[in-house]
Amino acid sequence: MGSRTHPGRPRKVSVEDTLEGALQLFWERGYEGTSIADLSRALGVSASSLYATFESKDRLYLRCMRHYGETRSEFVQEALAEENGIHALQALLIGAALAYGESGAGCAILAAQPGAAVDTELSEMRRKARERITRRIRRAQREGDVTRDLRASDLSAYVQTVMGGLSGASRDGASAAQLHRVAELANATIESWRA
Amino acid sequence: MGSRTHPGRPRKVSVEDTLEGALQLFWERGYEGTSIADLSRALGVSASSLYATFESKDRLYLRCMRHYGETRSEFVQEALAEENGIHALQALLIGAALAYGESGAGCAILAAQPGAAVDTELSEMRRKARERITRRIRRAQREGDVTRDLRASDLSAYVQTVMGGLSGASRDGASAAQLHRVAELANATIESWRA
DNA sequence: ACCTTTATGTAGCGATCATTCCAAAATAGC
DNA sequence: GCTATTTTGGAATGATCGCTACATAAAGGT
Numbered sequence: 001m002g003s004r005t006h007p008g009r010p011r012k013v014s015v016e017d018t019l020e021g022a023l024q025l026f027w028e029r030g031y032e033g034t035s036i037a038d039l040s041r042a043l044g045v046s047a048s049s050l051y052a053t054f055e056s057k058d059r060l061y062l063r064c065m066r067h068y069g070e071t072r073s074e075f076v077q078e079a080l081a082e083e084n085g086i087h088a089l090q091a092l093l094i095g096a097a098l099a100y101g102e103s104g105a106g107c108a109i110l111a112a113q114p115g116a117a118v119d120t121e122l123s124e125m126r127r128k129a130r131e132r133i134t135r136r137i138r139r140a141q142r143e144g145d146v147t148r149d150l151r152a153s154d155l156s157a158y159v160q161t162v163m164g165g166l167s168g169a170s171r172d173g174a175s176a177a178q179l180h181r182v183a184e185l186a187n188a189t190i191e192s193w194r195a
Numbered sequence: 196m197g198s199r200t201h202p203g204r205p206r207k208v209s210v211e212d213t214l215e216g217a218l219q220l221f222w223e224r225g226y227e228g229t230s231i232a233d234l235s236r237a238l239g240v241s242a243s244s245l246y247a248t249f250e251s252k253d254r255l256y257l258r259c260m261r262h263y264g265e266t267r268s269e270f271v272q273e274a275l276a277e278e279n280g281i282h283a284l285q286a287l288l289i290g291a292a293l294a295y296g297e298s299g300a301g302c303a304i305l306a307a308q309p310g311a312a313v314d315t316e317l318s319e320m321r322r323k324a325r326e327r328i329t330r331r332i333r334r335a336q337r338e339g340d341v342t343r344d345l346r347a348s349d350l351s352a353y354v355q356t357v358m359g360g361l362s363g364a365s366r367d368g369a370s371a372a373q374l375h376r377v378a379e380l381a382n383a384t385i386e387s388w389r390a
Numbered sequence: 391a392c393c394t395t396t397a398t399g400t401a402g403c404g405a406t407c408a409t410t411c412c413a414a415a416a417t418a419g420c
Numbered sequence: 421g422c423t424a425t426t427t428t429g430g431a432a433t434g435a436t437c438g439c440t441a442c443a444t445a446a447a448g449g450t
Binding site: 201202203204205206207240241242243244247248 | 393394395396397398399400
Binding site: 028029030032033110113114123126150151154155157158160161162163164165166167168169171172173174178181182185186188189192 | 352
């Protein structure tokens, strides 16, 4: 299945560009608030082309959310790579405040509403993100950065709760500066988690 | 206009019951995820009756959100009535964790997605809630419960951000116990705001 | 009994929804 | 230039959307 003898007509818009454009609409208006006609109009591609490339609206939405995860979560990787565990978590919240403040639409995945079978996969994505934070905290506890008196899963839940709150505040119109100040208040809590 | 001479046919379902039932659907599935046909089926009332009583889907939704505010925010009043300012804010988060944990659908107003002209009013409701918290914090600062080194509006924003995060976590399936533990972590921050 | 008033259900409105069919267009290999 | 392959746009699918017209049912006032 790798012969590739006959090429066919070239696509008007690349898959990458389509995902990026569709993401913007889904991100701002949500899954149910974005119709195929909206996407077709905004992208300059007919509905049938979208269906030929991405099987259904569900699948396209899912691809967009994965695309979001791949292109908008660098700040998570960078923050968790901080040597000191406390600094890592604090950098995570500051990074979230900055990222959500820039976009003005919060986190596409955390802000997604329940809807059909898509929600299962999104919930799984959120669970994995939380798990990544939990593992980083466990490592910090092993390394003596974070106290062992508190459960890593609880601390992780707190961090993701604040991130979700920042996401919501961003969508509600909070300024980047405002989000930053909230993140700093939350970081005072994290400061108290030192071993 | 208070004569009331001719009564007319009695309604099958009271306005109160209709609002309560419609709220349940809107709360769980959101505005766009709930159709008039869904409401008609769930309430046992025809669509035309709904339109005769509530002018439009927008207005019905708005009435439901107000109904939510009137019947589900007792914990806010009770918490903010606490004598000590620090305790008031802490009770607010604990109360939110309890309330959102019970419903399993978070806060209907904080979790509402942007959509048409309805969003303006919901945003206003959130703003008023935040203002109420801000005023309580200012009072606490006057009474010497909370430090004057931090801006009341920032502290209020933090509290509402955590509430929004708890709401989202609840919708994502977090248990009441889990929400409670997160609230207690957030309350450690609030503890540090003592004057 | 009749009248006024209000709420009811049925049927239907045009618009939009996600999705599909299909023929034409555009490419590379032969 | 032909063929195979793939994407394209336009038209149409049935279903559902929010909403309305209309005739009838159920009450109290007289």
